Amino acid sequence: MISRNVFVINQLGLHARAATRLVNCASDFDSEIIIKKGPREVNGKSIMGVLTLAAATGTELTIEAEGADEKQAIDAMIQLINNRFGEDQ
Amino acid sequence: MSLTLSGHAVAPGVVIGQVHLAESNELEIGEYRINQEDVDKEINRYRNAVGAAREQLLELADRIDLAVAAPAAEIIQSHVLMMGDSMIRQSTEDHIRDQLCNAEWALQTQLEKILSEFRSMDDEYIRTRGEDVTQVVRLIQSKLSAEAATTPFENIPDRLAETLVVAYDLTPGELALLHERGVAGIVTEHGGPHSHTAILASSLGIPAVLGVHGARSQLQEDSVVILDGGLGVVIADPDEATLEHYHEVRLDAERYRRSLASLRERRADSLDGVEVSLQANAERRAELLQSITSGADGIGLYRTEFLYLQGAPPDEETQLAEYLSALDMLDGKPLTIRTLDLGADKSTDALDFSQLRRSVNPALGLRAVRLCLRDTALFKTQLRAILRASSSGLVRCLIPMITSVQEIRLVRKLIEESKIELDERRQPYDKDMKLGGMIEVPAAALAIDELGRELDFISVGTNDLLQYALAADRGDEQVAHLYDLEHPGIVRLLRYILREAERLELPATVCGEVAGDPRYTRMLLALGLRQFSMHPARLLEVKKVVRETRVDAATDAMKVWLKNPSAAKDCSLLELLDRSQASS
Numbered sequence: 001m002i003s004r005n006v007f008v009i010n011q012l013g014l015h016a017r018a019a020t021r022l023v024n025c026a027s028d029f030d031s032e033i034i035i036k037k038g039p040r041e042v043n044g045k046s047i048m049g050v051l052t053l054a055a056a057t058g059t060e061l062t063i064e065a066e067g068a069d070e071k072q073a074i075d076a077m078i079q080l081i082n083n084r085f086g087e088d089q
Numbered sequence: 090m091s092l093t094l095s096g097h098a099v100a101p102g103v104v105i106g107q108v109h110l111a112e113s114n115e116l117e118i119g120e121y122r123i124n125q126e127d128v129d130k131e132i133n134r135y136r137n138a139v140g141a142a143r144e145q146l147l148e149l150a151d152r153i154d155l156a157v158a159a160p161a162a163e164i165i166q167s168h169v170l171m172m173g174d175s176m177i178r179q180s181t182e183d184h185i186r187d188q189l190c191n192a193e194w195a196l197q198t199q200l201e202k203i204l205s206e207f208r209s210m211d212d213e214y215i216r217t218r219g220e221d222v223t224q225v226v227r228l229i230q231s232k233l234s235a236e237a238a239t240t241p242f243e244n245i246p247d248r249l250a251e252t253l254v255v256a257y258d259l260t261p262g263e264l265a266l267l268h269e270r271g272v273a274g275i276v277t278e279h280g281g282p283h284s285h286t287a288i289l290a291s292s293l294g295i296p297a298v299l300g301v302h303g304a305r306s307q308l309q310e311d312s313v314v315i316l317d318g319g320l321g322v323v324i325a326d327p328d329e330a331t332l333e334h335y336h337e338v339r340l341d342a343e344r345y346r347r348s349l350a351s352l353r354e355r356r357a358d359s360l361d362g363v364e365v366s367l368q369a370n371a372e373r374r375a376e377l378l379q380s381i382t383s384g385a386d387g388i389g390l391y392r393t394e395f396l397y398l399q400g401a402p403p404d405e406e407t408q409l410a411e412y413l414s415a416l417d418m419l420d421g422k423p424l425t426i427r428t429l430d431l432g433a434d435k436s437t438d439a440l441d442f443s444q445l446r447r448s449v450n451p452a453l454g455l456r457a458v459r460l461c462l463r464d465t466a467l468f469k470t471q472l473r474a475i476l477r478a479s480s481s482g483l484v485r486c487l488i489p490m491i492t493s494v495q496e497i498r499l500v501r502k503l504i505e506e507s508k509i510e511l512d513e514r515r516q517p518y519d520k521d522m523k524l525g526g527m528i529e530v531p532a533a534a535l536a537i538d539e540l541g542r543e544l545d546f547i548s549v550g551t552n553d554l555l556q557y558a559l560a561a562d563r564g565d566e567q568v569a570h571l572y573d574l575e576h577p578g579i580v581r582l583l584r585y586i587l588r589e590a591e592r593l594e595l596p597a598t599v600c601g602e603v604a605g606d607p608r609y610t611r612m613l614l615a616l617g618l619r620q621f622s623m624h625p626a627r628l629l630e631v632k633k634v635v636r637e638t639r640v641d642a643a644t645d646a647m648k649v650w651l652k653n654p655s656a657a658k659d660c661s662l663l664e665l666l667d668r669s670q671a672s673s
Contacts, residue, residue: 051218
């Protein structure tokens with residue numbers, strides 16, 4: 001299992017389109033993915049779970065991945081978040 | 090007696106049209122018991138309904154014209170994800186199995202559970218997403234119900250021009266369908282400014298007023314009403330004077346739209362004959378298509394990050410194919426490819442604390458060309474793909490976030506190495522491919538003289554440049570007011586960059602959001618800008634302003650203002666520039 005922390009930096013936070021892209025990204029991998037915000041944790045492959053995190057911009061998240069492709073999964077997700085989900089800066 | 094109903098103004102535009110009341114698609118959801126031996130049958134019935142609902146959404150997404158409604162496709166995609174989410178899918182099946190109840194009821198129970206969770210959120214935006222879940226569940230329930238229409242809005246006429254659809258609520262899918270049939274405007278009783286219906290109506294350009302209480306009981310079928318999407322009102326039984334006023338407004342809007350459309354083939358020359366080049370910013374196919382239809386002179390900023398956000402970094406062939414397909418669409422017009430502008434630390438090792446601290450401020454960290462120069466294998470893969478594409482069309486290479494001369498030299502060295510590698514493989518490329526730098530770092534802006542000598546062109550990324558120069562993130566509400574394009578420091582900085590570029594005979598483009606904001610077009614022209622690159626949707630509006638501007642008069646007014654910006658107390662810089670046009 002690997003785990004990394006990341007800050008949500010896009011303007012709108014984990015809104016629906018960003019959450020959709022994140023869940024799509026997580027679903028590309030076989031590993032189990034958990035996203036944590038403070039005491040709350042949700043399945044990274046669940047759109048509803050990710051939405052209910054209500055992670056606004058500036059929120060710190062912990063992403064955990066476990067499985068054969070855990071490293072690739074976590075890299076891809078961190079990159080997506082750091083790149084503001086491909087939104088315009 | 091006219092009656093004015095008000096709601097949320099979510100998509101501007103005026104419509105005078107006939108009311109069509111959409112039948113409410115409220116379903117009666119009943120509960121009944123099923124026998125233990127029928128559980129599998131019930132679960133199958135449920136799965137089939139989900140499958141049918143999913144198919145309907147996907148088919149809809151397929152039909153959406155990406156050039157005009159990319160957000161619609163994404164919203165529909167999020168609904169597809171919700172449908173397959175374990176919180177709906179698995180939980181409903183479990184509920185059927187454990188409680189021995191019908192699928193409709195099991196879904197309803199899950200929906201209420203999820204909604205109560207959404208309602209407890211502090212964040213208004215997230216609370217609003219409960220509506221999306223409701224819409225998704227309703228769609229599945231309608232597929233479960235035998236008597237429900239197989240396609241939504243079957244009873245709505247095929248042609249909806251001059252028609253205002255009044256409904257309790259509309260799903261993004263329904264809205265896309267109405268758009269396809271040419272609906273003139275929409276009114277709903279439900280839905281707020283953050284709802285997806287609102288976002289979608291605005292992106293599709295359908296005038297809309299949402300959240301109008303009692304709309305369906307107060308508006309009569311076939312009666313003529315006025316919808317003013319900008320004010321968020323619907324006027325029933327309008328009197329003569331009101332009707333006349335709105336006919337005027339509509340005519341003006343129509344004239345404006347036509348005048349824009351007629352500009353497509355026209356040149357972007359100013360009144361005093363200054364030639365201006367208008368290019369488009371694009372990444373995916375939809376924007377490329379839109380760029381071509383809006384008559385762009387080429388792509389001034391082709392973003393490549395999307396290629397890197399789909400798992401593993403793309404190999405050379407994948408990138409090349411993408412660039413070649415863009416070139417193909419452009420039909421001889423130039424394509425400016427920006428190299429990777431990611432802000433992530435790609436290090437795959439678990440982060441230690443100090444690294445985490447460093448990534449806290451990614452805007453000032455290891456990103457863009459800084460990242461590429463650290464991971465040269467990744468960078469050279471992209472450089473080779475860009476070089477190879479340059480043998481098939483007019484390709485320019487743009488490096489983001491250049492800070493120093495050393496960086497440019499390192500990039501040039503990597504390009505030379507890439508060329509040698511291609512020579513060894515006997516693969517062709519344009520030996521004189523132009524290399525440009527994005528000017529986003531204030532220190533780089535002030536060192537144009539040094540940097541410019543090493544570059545073939547520059548592109549000013551005003552979004553980041555302003556943010557760095559003003560030390561204010563415009564996404565941060567508390568300081569967004571400081572993000573001011575008319576700040577004398579910003580105006581002088583832009584003036585300096587463009588003047589130096591002119592002196593060095595260095596082609597300069599502005600590709601930030603300001604380039605596509607017609608309010609600032611005159612200001613940029615007065616500062617000496619002659620090449621704009623913007624979102625393709627804004628191109629014709631900007632062209633219109635260029636063609637209505639006397640650049641010489643604006644330039645003179647700018648010079649006067651720059652001498653003493655605080656002298657014009659009662660008048661903003663933009664007003665001053667507009668006035669300069671009248672007096673010349």
